[in-house]
Amino acid sequence: MGKLLLVACTNVGRYIIETIKGKKDNDIELVGVINLNRKQGINKANYDDYSDLAIKYNLPIFYCENINDDEAVKFMRSKNPDIILQSGWSQKFSDEVLNIPKFGCIGEHPAPLPKGRGAACVNWAILTGETEWGDSYFKMVQEYDKGDLYAQRRFKIEPYDTVFTIYEKVAQCAVEVISEYASKWCRGEFDVIKQNEAEVTYYKRRKPTDGQICSFNEEPIVLHNFIRAQTFPYPGAYIETQNGKLYLLESKVIESFKTSLPSGTVFGDSACGGVYVSTCDGNVLELIRVKMENSPSMWAKDFFTAYSLPKCIFDI
Numbered sequence: 001m002g003k004l005l006l007v008a009c010t011n012v013g014r015y016i017i018e019t020i021k022g023k024k025d026n027d028i029e030l031v032g033v034i035n036l037n038r039k040q041g042i043n044k045a046n047y048d049d050y051s052d053l054a055i056k057y058n059l060p061i062f063y064c065e066n067i068n069d070d071e072a073v074k075f076m077r078s079k080n081p082d083i084i085l086q087s088g089w090s091q092k093f094s095d096e097v098l099n100i101p102k103f104g105c106i107g108e109h110p111a112p113l114p115k116g117r118g119a120a121c122v123n124w125a126i127l128t129g130e131t132e133w134g135d136s137y138f139k140m141v142q143e144y145d146k147g148d149l150y151a152q153r154r155f156k157i158e159p160y161d162t163v164f165t166i167y168e169k170v171a172q173c174a175v176e177v178i179s180e181y182a183s184k185w186c187r188g189e190f191d192v193i194k195q196n197e198a199e200v201t202y203y204k205r206r207k208p209t210d211g212q213i214c215s216f217n218e219e220p221i222v223l224h225n226f227i228r229a230q231t232f233p234y235p236g237a238y239i240e241t242q243n244g245k246l247y248l249l250e251s252k253v254i255e256s257f258k259t260s261l262p263s264g265t266v267f268g269d270s271a272c273g274g275v276y277v278s279t280c281d282g283n284v285l286e287l288i289r290v291k292m293e294n295s296p297s298m299w300a301k302d303f304f305t306a307y308s309l310p311k312c313i314f315d316i
């Protein structure tokens with residue numbers, strides 16, 4: 001029976017665990033999981049500690065601050081894995097960790113490598129208007145996201161997708177890939193595809209402050225992409241108001257009418273709980289869900305009932 005050790009801390013890892021445990025042929029043993037401890041996990045937007053799965057499957061989980069810590073390395077060595085599978089893990093593996101498993105470490109990256117190397121690639125895919133994306137599994141080497149590909153799935157990014165729904169699509173890709181390939185990988189069998197370095201694109205890490213909107217004088221699709229790329233489980237796009245940060249959680253591009261009001265003006269209610277906001281050249285964006293910092297989210301229509309419309313959104 002093949003031995004697989006998982007290093008993961010997000011929803012994708014959750015479905016990898018469920019897929020392995022649900023395999024009918026039972027030819028893989030999930031020998032353990034490495035996860036971030038709560039101190040580190042609090043900084044991870046889509047952190048999942050799998051504590052319920054530990055109980056459900058009597059699963060040994062080691063919570064660490066860093067994958068390269070001595071105790072984490074000791075735990076991994078004790079499990080004698082054939083492969084280590086990594087998903088959603090930001091810390092770089094040391095050479096010592098890379099050499100623990102019999103057949104190497106395999107990384108999962110939510111992008112169609114070699115396109116989309118680096119951090120926050122799902123967020124960036126939405127921000128840059130990508131309509132097709134993917135999920136890749138590759139041999140982990142010292143350079144991030146650069147090893148040979150072992151498997152890849154592609155999917156569409158729809159105009160109504162958000163960063164959350166795209167990560168759910170990535171999780172579905174994981175279910176398919178693990179079902180098809182994990183047994184072969186544990187036997188040391190790999191379908192190798194070389195990454196084409198001429199096709200590489202790279203995305204940089206994003207900070208919460210990168211979510212600020214300072215002007216609505218943009219095309220509505222640009223604003224819509226900015227909002228849906230940073231909504232739950234991320235901190236969210238926001239504007240600075242007189243009363244603090246207003247987070248914009250859900251939006252929609254309106255193409256049926258225009259307005260002559262200045263950009264950034266909130267001027268009316270929609271039928272589905274939102275409000276209309278003017279953007280550049282008289283175009284219109286519908287804000288649907290919003291929240292003030294440290295407050296529950298609300299329908300935008302309910303939030304703006306406290307203000308006389310039309311009103312500049314930055315003056316609330």
